[in-house]
Amino acid sequence: MESLKEKKIKKIKKIKKDDLKILFDKLRESYTVIGPKLSQGVVVLSEAGFEDLPAGFRDYQARGTYRLTDEKAVDVFSFSNGPDSFKRFLHPPLNEIFSFRKSKKGIAIEPAAKEGRPIAFVGIRACDTWALKLYDRIFLEGPARDPSYSALRKDSLVIAVNCPHPGDNCFCSSMGTGPEVTPEVTDVADIVLSELEKSFIVEASTPAGSDILEGIAGEEATDRDLEEKRSRIESCKKAMKKSVPYGELPELIYRNLEHPRWKDTAKRDLECGNCTQVCPTCFCNSSYDLIRLSGFSQKGAELKGVRIRKWDSCFSRNFARVHGGNFRPSRRARYRQWMAHKLAYTKEQFALPGCVGCGRCITWCPAGIDITEELEALKGVR
Ligand code: SF4
Numbered sequence: 001m002e003s004l005k006e007k008k009i010k011k012i013k014k015i016k017k018d019d020l021k022i023l024f025d026k027l028r029e030s031y032t033v034i035g036p037k038l039s040q041g042v043v044v045l046s047e048a049g050f051e052d053l054p055a056g057f058r059d060y061q062a063r064g065t066y067r068l069t070d071e072k073a074v075d076v077f078s079f080s081n082g083p084d085s086f087k088r089f090l091h092p093p094l095n096e097i098f099s100f101r102k103s104k105k106g107i108a109i110e111p112a113a114k115e116g117r118p119i120a121f122v123g124i125r126a127c128d129t130w131a132l133k134l135y136d137r138i139f140l141e142g143p144a145r146d147p148s149y150s151a152l153r154k155d156s157l158v159i160a161v162n163c164p165h166p167g168d169n170c171f172c173s174s175m176g177t178g179p180e181v182t183p184e185v186t187d188v189a190d191i192v193l194s195e196l197e198k199s200f201i202v203e204a205s206t207p208a209g210s211d212i213l214e215g216i217a218g219e220e221a222t223d224r225d226l227e228e229k230r231s232r233i234e235s236c237k238k239a240m241k242k243s244v245p246y247g248e249l250p251e252l253i254y255r256n257l258e259h260p261r262w263k264d265t266a267k268r269d270l271e272c273g274n275c276t277q278v279c280p281t282c283f284c285n286s287s288y289d290l291i292r293l294s295g296f297s298q299k300g301a302e303l304k305g306v307r308i309r310k311w312d313s314c315f316s317r318n319f320a321r322v323h324g325g326n327f328r329p330s331r332r333a334r335y336r337q338w339m340a341h342k343l344a345y346t347k348e349q350f351a352l353p354g355c356v357g358c359g360r361c362i363t364w365c366p367a368g369i370d371i372t373e374e375l376e377a378l379k380g381v382r
Protein backbone atom coordinates (compact mmCIF):
# COMPACT_ATOMS: atom_id res chain seq x y z
CA MET A 1 0.00 0.00 0.00
CA GLU A 2 1.31 3.44 -0.88
CA SER A 3 2.32 5.45 2.16
CA LEU A 4 -0.22 8.00 3.31
CA LYS A 5 2.49 10.53 4.13
CA GLU A 6 1.77 13.68 2.17
CA LYS A 7 4.53 14.91 -0.12
CA LYS A 8 4.54 18.44 1.26
CA ILE A 9 5.30 17.41 4.82
CA LYS A 10 8.95 17.94 5.65
CA LYS A 11 8.99 16.27 9.06
CA ILE A 12 6.51 13.98 10.77
CA LYS A 13 6.56 12.20 14.10
CA LYS A 14 4.29 10.80 16.75
CA ILE A 15 4.50 12.15 20.30
CA LYS A 16 2.79 11.21 23.55
CA LYS A 17 -0.09 13.48 24.52
CA ASP A 18 1.78 14.80 27.57
CA ASP A 19 4.76 15.67 25.35
CA LEU A 20 2.74 18.55 24.02
CA LYS A 21 4.18 20.27 27.10
CA ILE A 22 7.67 19.94 25.62
CA LEU A 23 6.43 21.63 22.45
CA PHE A 24 4.92 24.49 24.48
CA ASP A 25 8.13 24.85 26.54
CA LYS A 26 10.27 24.87 23.41
CA LEU A 27 8.08 27.54 21.84
CA ARG A 28 8.25 29.66 24.97
CA GLU A 29 12.03 29.95 24.62
CA SER A 30 11.64 32.21 21.59
CA TYR A 31 7.99 33.18 21.24
CA THR A 32 5.04 34.66 23.07
CA VAL A 33 2.81 31.61 23.01
CA ILE A 34 -0.87 32.30 22.36
CA GLY A 35 -3.13 29.32 22.88
CA PRO A 36 -6.56 28.25 24.10
CA LYS A 37 -7.33 29.08 27.71
CA LEU A 38 -10.45 29.31 29.90
CA SER A 39 -11.70 32.74 30.79
CA GLN A 40 -15.12 33.57 32.21
CA GLY A 41 -16.61 30.30 31.03
CA VAL A 42 -15.35 30.64 27.47
CA VAL A 43 -12.35 29.29 25.56
CA VAL A 44 -10.35 32.34 24.54
CA LEU A 45 -6.94 32.74 22.96
CA SER A 46 -4.43 34.21 25.36
CA GLU A 47 -0.83 33.89 26.47
CA ALA A 48 -0.88 30.28 27.61
CA GLY A 49 1.17 27.26 28.56
CA PHE A 50 0.42 23.56 28.31
CA GLU A 51 -1.20 23.65 31.77
CA ASP A 52 -3.74 26.23 30.53
CA LEU A 53 -5.19 24.05 27.77
CA PRO A 54 -8.88 23.36 28.50
CA ALA A 55 -8.21 19.67 27.94
CA GLY A 56 -11.30 17.51 28.13
CA PHE A 57 -13.71 20.47 28.06
CA ARG A 58 -16.59 20.45 25.57
CA ASP A 59 -18.58 23.36 24.32
CA TYR A 60 -22.22 23.34 23.33
CA GLN A 61 -23.14 25.95 20.79
CA ALA A 62 -26.39 26.95 19.14
CA ARG A 63 -27.77 30.15 17.65
CA GLY A 64 -26.80 32.85 20.16
CA THR A 65 -25.69 30.24 22.70
CA TYR A 66 -22.39 29.00 24.12
CA ARG A 67 -21.95 26.67 27.11
CA LEU A 68 -18.75 25.01 28.27
CA THR A 69 -18.56 21.95 30.51
CA ASP A 70 -15.69 19.89 31.86
CA GLU A 71 -16.51 16.44 30.57
CA LYS A 72 -13.05 15.07 31.34
CA ALA A 73 -13.04 13.84 27.77
CA VAL A 74 -10.07 11.80 26.59
CA ASP A 75 -9.25 14.16 23.75
CA VAL A 76 -7.32 17.31 24.61
CA PHE A 77 -9.02 19.19 21.77
CA SER A 78 -12.59 18.19 22.59
CA PHE A 79 -13.57 21.86 22.55
CA SER A 80 -14.01 23.85 19.36
CA ASN A 81 -13.45 27.51 18.50
CA GLY A 82 -14.46 30.17 21.00
CA PRO A 83 -15.05 33.79 19.98
CA ASP A 84 -11.33 34.57 19.61
CA SER A 85 -9.06 34.07 16.65
CA PHE A 86 -5.59 35.17 15.58
CA LYS A 87 -7.26 38.38 14.38
CA ARG A 88 -7.05 40.49 17.51
CA PHE A 89 -3.34 39.70 17.89
CA LEU A 90 -2.25 40.48 14.33
CA HIS A 91 -4.84 43.13 13.54
CA PRO A 92 -5.63 44.65 16.97
CA PRO A 93 -9.07 46.25 17.46
CA LEU A 94 -7.39 49.61 18.17
CA ASN A 95 -3.93 50.04 16.79
CA GLU A 96 -1.47 52.85 16.39
CA ILE A 97 -0.21 52.65 12.82
CA PHE A 98 2.29 55.50 12.73
CA SER A 99 3.14 58.81 14.35
CA PHE A 100 3.75 62.05 12.50
CA ARG A 101 5.38 65.36 13.22
CA LYS A 102 5.20 68.51 11.15
CA SER A 103 8.17 70.77 11.10
CA LYS A 104 9.55 73.41 8.77
CA LYS A 105 11.20 70.63 6.78
CA GLY A 106 7.88 68.93 6.14
CA ILE A 107 6.01 66.03 7.68
CA ALA A 108 8.02 63.14 9.14
CA ILE A 109 6.25 59.80 9.52
CA GLU A 110 7.48 57.14 11.89
CA PRO A 111 5.94 53.63 11.74
CA ALA A 112 4.75 52.39 15.15
CA ALA A 113 7.44 50.32 16.82
CA LYS A 114 6.71 46.63 17.24
CA GLU A 115 6.93 45.50 20.83
CA GLY A 116 7.65 42.08 22.21
CA ARG A 117 8.68 38.73 20.84
CA PRO A 118 7.13 37.05 17.80
CA ILE A 119 3.91 35.19 18.42
CA ALA A 120 3.45 31.42 18.22
CA PHE A 121 -0.23 30.51 17.89
CA VAL A 122 -1.10 27.05 19.20
CA GLY A 123 -4.33 25.24 18.42
CA ILE A 124 -5.41 27.24 15.36
CA ARG A 125 -8.10 25.28 13.52
CA ALA A 126 -8.16 24.56 9.81
CA CYS A 127 -10.85 27.19 9.16
CA ASP A 128 -8.68 29.85 10.77
CA THR A 129 -5.63 28.91 8.70
CA TRP A 130 -7.75 29.83 5.65
CA ALA A 131 -8.72 33.09 7.34
CA LEU A 132 -5.06 33.79 8.10
CA LYS A 133 -4.17 33.08 4.50
CA LEU A 134 -6.77 35.66 3.48
CA TYR A 135 -5.32 38.19 5.93
CA ASP A 136 -1.83 37.59 4.52
CA ARG A 137 -3.14 38.10 1.00
CA ILE A 138 -4.84 41.36 1.92
CA PHE A 139 -2.27 42.91 4.23
CA LEU A 140 1.02 41.41 2.97
CA GLU A 141 0.41 40.86 -0.74
CA GLY A 142 -2.40 43.19 -1.78
CA PRO A 143 -2.32 46.79 -2.96
CA ALA A 144 -2.97 47.98 0.63
CA ARG A 145 0.09 46.38 2.25
CA ASP A 146 0.16 47.09 5.91
CA PRO A 147 3.45 47.57 7.79
CA SER A 148 1.84 47.14 11.21
CA TYR A 149 0.31 43.75 10.25
CA SER A 150 3.56 42.77 8.61
CA ALA A 151 5.55 43.62 11.78
CA LEU A 152 3.27 41.48 13.96
CA ARG A 153 3.01 38.63 11.47
CA LYS A 154 6.73 38.53 10.69
CA ASP A 155 8.44 35.57 12.36
CA SER A 156 5.15 34.38 13.86
CA LEU A 157 4.53 30.65 13.98
CA VAL A 158 1.29 28.71 13.61
CA ILE A 159 0.71 25.35 15.26
CA ALA A 160 -2.57 24.26 13.76
CA VAL A 161 -4.73 21.34 14.77
CA ASN A 162 -6.96 19.05 12.73
CA CYS A 163 -10.29 19.11 14.56
CA PRO A 164 -11.20 15.79 16.14
CA HIS A 165 -14.73 17.08 16.94
CA PRO A 166 -16.77 19.78 15.19
CA GLY A 167 -18.48 22.62 17.01
CA ASP A 168 -22.27 22.57 16.80
CA ASN A 169 -22.30 25.59 14.45
CA CYS A 170 -19.34 24.62 12.27
CA PHE A 171 -19.84 24.16 8.52
CA CYS A 172 -16.24 24.24 7.30
CA SER A 173 -16.54 20.87 5.61
CA SER A 174 -19.07 22.22 3.09
CA MET A 175 -16.86 25.29 2.52
CA GLY A 176 -13.79 23.12 1.84
CA THR A 177 -11.90 24.87 4.65
CA GLY A 178 -11.83 22.14 7.31
CA PRO A 179 -11.80 20.19 9.52
CA GLU A 180 -8.42 19.13 8.13
CA VAL A 181 -5.52 21.47 7.48
CA THR A 182 -5.03 20.65 3.82
CA PRO A 183 -1.97 21.29 1.61
CA GLU A 184 -3.46 24.59 0.31
CA VAL A 185 -2.88 26.10 3.74
CA THR A 186 0.23 24.34 4.98
CA ASP A 187 2.16 27.43 3.90
CA VAL A 188 0.55 29.31 6.80
CA ALA A 189 0.49 26.36 9.22
CA ASP A 190 4.07 25.67 10.24
CA ILE A 191 3.12 22.61 12.24
CA VAL A 192 -0.08 20.57 12.15
CA LEU A 193 -1.22 18.45 15.10
CA SER A 194 -3.56 15.50 14.66
CA GLU A 195 -4.94 14.08 17.86
CA LEU A 196 -5.15 10.30 18.02
CA GLU A 197 -6.59 8.28 20.88
CA LYS A 198 -3.30 8.07 22.76
CA SER A 199 -0.90 10.39 20.97
CA PHE A 200 -0.46 13.26 18.54
CA ILE A 201 0.90 13.10 15.03
CA VAL A 202 2.99 16.22 14.58
CA GLU A 203 3.77 17.35 11.04
CA ALA A 204 6.06 20.24 10.22
CA SER A 205 5.48 21.79 6.83
CA THR A 206 7.81 24.78 6.92
CA PRO A 207 11.49 25.15 7.86
CA ALA A 208 10.51 27.11 11.00
CA GLY A 209 8.17 24.30 12.02
CA SER A 210 10.88 21.72 11.36
CA ASP A 211 13.31 23.63 13.57
CA ILE A 212 10.88 23.52 16.47
CA LEU A 213 10.36 19.79 16.08
CA GLU A 214 14.10 19.19 16.24
CA GLY A 215 14.94 17.91 19.67
CA ILE A 216 11.41 16.80 20.55
CA ALA A 217 11.59 13.06 21.03
CA GLY A 218 9.02 11.03 19.17
CA GLU A 219 8.38 7.87 17.28
CA GLU A 220 7.87 7.33 13.61
CA ALA A 221 4.21 7.64 12.65
CA THR A 222 3.15 4.36 11.10
CA ASP A 223 0.66 3.89 8.29
CA ARG A 224 -1.74 2.65 10.98
CA ASP A 225 -1.40 5.96 12.83
CA LEU A 226 -2.04 7.86 9.62
CA GLU A 227 -5.06 5.68 8.98
CA GLU A 228 -6.38 6.62 12.45
CA LYS A 229 -5.77 10.28 11.65
CA ARG A 230 -7.71 9.94 8.40
CA SER A 231 -10.63 8.13 10.01
CA ARG A 232 -10.88 10.75 12.81
CA ILE A 233 -11.03 13.54 10.23
CA GLU A 234 -13.73 11.67 8.32
CA SER A 235 -15.81 11.13 11.44
CA CYS A 236 -15.45 14.82 12.33
CA LYS A 237 -16.77 15.70 8.86
CA LYS A 238 -19.70 13.31 9.29
CA ALA A 239 -20.56 14.76 12.71
CA MET A 240 -20.84 18.30 11.33
CA LYS A 241 -24.46 19.41 11.64
CA LYS A 242 -24.49 22.42 9.34
CA SER A 243 -23.64 22.97 5.70
CA VAL A 244 -24.00 25.56 2.97
CA PRO A 245 -24.54 25.13 -0.78
CA TYR A 246 -20.95 26.15 -1.54
CA GLY A 247 -21.17 25.02 -5.17
CA GLU A 248 -24.00 27.49 -5.80
CA LEU A 249 -22.02 30.46 -4.53
CA PRO A 250 -21.61 33.27 -5.48
CA GLU A 251 -24.45 33.00 -8.04
CA LEU A 252 -27.00 32.32 -5.30
CA ILE A 253 -26.19 35.73 -3.81
CA TYR A 254 -26.09 37.61 -7.13
CA ARG A 255 -29.39 36.09 -8.28
CA ASN A 256 -31.10 37.14 -5.07
CA LEU A 257 -29.95 40.67 -4.35
CA GLU A 258 -33.60 41.76 -4.23
CA HIS A 259 -34.91 38.72 -2.34
CA PRO A 260 -37.50 39.59 0.36
CA ARG A 261 -35.48 37.62 2.92
CA TRP A 262 -33.03 40.52 3.32
CA LYS A 263 -35.89 42.65 4.65
CA ASP A 264 -37.01 39.90 6.98
CA THR A 265 -33.48 39.49 8.38
CA ALA A 266 -33.18 43.24 8.82
CA LYS A 267 -36.18 43.13 11.18
CA ARG A 268 -34.31 40.72 13.49
CA ASP A 269 -30.85 42.22 13.11
CA LEU A 270 -29.72 44.42 16.02
CA GLU A 271 -26.76 45.95 14.14
CA CYS A 272 -24.57 45.18 17.15
CA GLY A 273 -21.64 44.12 14.97
CA ASN A 274 -20.87 41.04 17.13
CA CYS A 275 -20.69 38.87 14.02
CA THR A 276 -18.03 41.16 12.56
CA GLN A 277 -15.99 41.22 15.76
CA VAL A 278 -15.82 37.44 16.08
CA CYS A 279 -15.43 36.69 12.37
CA PRO A 280 -11.83 35.73 11.57
CA THR A 281 -12.13 37.02 8.00
CA CYS A 282 -13.80 40.41 8.59
CA PHE A 283 -11.09 42.99 8.09
CA CYS A 284 -12.90 46.28 7.50
CA ASN A 285 -11.46 49.11 9.48
CA SER A 286 -11.45 52.86 9.67
CA SER A 287 -8.77 55.25 10.80
CA TYR A 288 -8.48 58.64 12.39
CA ASP A 289 -5.73 60.96 13.55
CA LEU A 290 -5.14 62.01 17.13
CA ILE A 291 -3.50 65.39 16.79
CA ARG A 292 -1.63 67.22 19.50
CA LEU A 293 -0.54 70.81 19.39
CA SER A 294 2.44 71.69 21.50
CA GLY A 295 5.43 73.97 21.72
CA PHE A 296 3.64 77.26 21.14
CA SER A 297 6.14 79.97 20.44
CA GLN A 298 6.56 82.89 18.15
CA LYS A 299 7.50 80.42 15.46
CA GLY A 300 4.09 78.80 15.78
CA ALA A 301 2.78 75.55 17.21
CA GLU A 302 4.42 72.20 16.63
CA LEU A 303 2.00 69.70 15.15
CA LYS A 304 2.31 66.04 15.99
CA GLY A 305 0.05 63.10 16.37
CA VAL A 306 -0.70 59.47 15.72
CA ARG A 307 -2.77 57.62 13.13
CA ILE A 308 -5.10 55.13 14.83
CA ARG A 309 -6.81 52.28 13.07
CA LYS A 310 -9.85 50.56 14.57
CA TRP A 311 -12.04 47.68 13.57
CA ASP A 312 -15.18 48.76 11.79
CA SER A 313 -18.14 46.90 10.37
CA CYS A 314 -20.64 46.95 7.53
CA PHE A 315 -23.24 47.12 10.30
CA SER A 316 -21.96 50.48 11.47
CA ARG A 317 -24.21 53.20 10.05
CA ASN A 318 -21.27 55.53 9.55
CA PHE A 319 -19.18 53.02 7.65
CA ALA A 320 -20.89 53.86 4.36
CA ARG A 321 -21.28 57.56 5.06
CA VAL A 322 -19.44 59.63 2.47
CA HIS A 323 -19.64 63.22 1.32
CA GLY A 324 -23.19 63.69 0.13
CA GLY A 325 -24.87 60.86 1.96
CA ASN A 326 -24.85 57.20 2.96
CA PHE A 327 -24.70 54.61 0.20
CA ARG A 328 -26.05 51.83 2.46
CA PRO A 329 -28.76 53.70 4.31
CA SER A 330 -30.93 50.73 5.35
CA ARG A 331 -30.29 47.84 7.69
CA ARG A 332 -31.34 45.54 4.86
CA ALA A 333 -28.57 46.95 2.67
CA ARG A 334 -25.99 46.66 5.47
CA TYR A 335 -26.80 43.03 6.26
CA ARG A 336 -26.84 42.13 2.56
CA GLN A 337 -23.44 43.76 2.12
CA TRP A 338 -21.99 41.75 5.02
CA MET A 339 -23.18 38.44 3.65
CA ALA A 340 -22.51 39.23 0.00
CA HIS A 341 -18.96 40.35 0.73
CA LYS A 342 -18.24 37.12 2.59
CA LEU A 343 -19.88 34.74 0.20
CA ALA A 344 -19.43 36.42 -3.16
CA TYR A 345 -17.15 39.44 -3.51
CA THR A 346 -14.16 38.31 -1.41
CA LYS A 347 -13.50 35.33 -3.63
CA GLU A 348 -13.46 37.62 -6.66
CA GLN A 349 -11.23 40.15 -4.94
CA PHE A 350 -8.71 37.80 -3.34
CA ALA A 351 -9.29 34.33 -4.87
CA LEU A 352 -9.94 32.95 -1.39
CA PRO A 353 -13.16 32.29 0.50
CA GLY A 354 -14.49 35.19 2.57
CA CYS A 355 -16.25 32.82 4.94
CA VAL A 356 -14.43 29.83 6.37
CA GLY A 357 -17.40 28.13 8.02
CA CYS A 358 -16.23 28.59 11.62
CA GLY A 359 -19.77 29.26 12.86
CA ARG A 360 -18.72 32.01 15.29
CA CYS A 361 -21.17 34.55 13.85
CA ILE A 362 -24.02 32.11 14.57
CA THR A 363 -22.99 31.44 18.17
CA TRP A 364 -22.31 35.06 19.10
CA CYS A 365 -25.27 36.73 17.36
CA PRO A 366 -27.61 37.89 20.14
CA ALA A 367 -30.51 37.81 17.67
CA GLY A 368 -29.80 34.19 16.72
CA ILE A 369 -29.28 34.95 13.04
CA ASP A 370 -27.69 31.97 11.34
CA ILE A 371 -25.80 32.55 8.07
CA THR A 372 -26.50 28.97 6.93
CA GLU A 373 -30.25 29.42 7.39
CA GLU A 374 -30.15 32.79 5.63
CA LEU A 375 -28.45 31.18 2.64
CA GLU A 376 -30.96 28.36 2.63
CA ALA A 377 -33.80 30.90 2.66
CA LEU A 378 -32.38 32.61 -0.42
CA LYS A 379 -32.92 29.36 -2.30
CA GLY A 380 -36.63 29.52 -1.45
CA VAL A 381 -39.48 30.95 -3.47
CA ARG A 382 -39.79 34.72 -3.49
S1 SF4 B 1 -19.07 34.64 8.37
FE1 SF4 B 1 -19.46 33.50 10.26
S2 SF4 B 1 -19.03 31.37 9.75
FE2 SF4 B 1 -18.12 32.63 8.12
S3 SF4 B 1 -15.99 32.95 8.77
FE3 SF4 B 1 -17.17 34.71 9.54
S4 SF4 B 1 -17.79 34.12 11.63
FE4 SF4 B 1 -17.11 32.25 10.58
Ligand code: SF4
Pocket residue numbers: 268269270271272273274275276315364365366367368369
Ligand atom coordinates in the same frame (compact mmCIF):
# COMPACT_ATOMS: atom_id res chain seq x y z
S1 SF4 C 1 -26.33 39.65 12.42
FE1 SF4 C 1 -26.47 39.34 14.67
S2 SF4 C 1 -24.40 39.70 15.44
FE2 SF4 C 1 -24.48 40.56 13.37
S3 SF4 C 1 -25.04 42.71 13.67
FE3 SF4 C 1 -26.98 41.60 13.34
S4 SF4 C 1 -27.68 41.09 15.42
FE4 SF4 C 1 -25.50 41.65 15.62
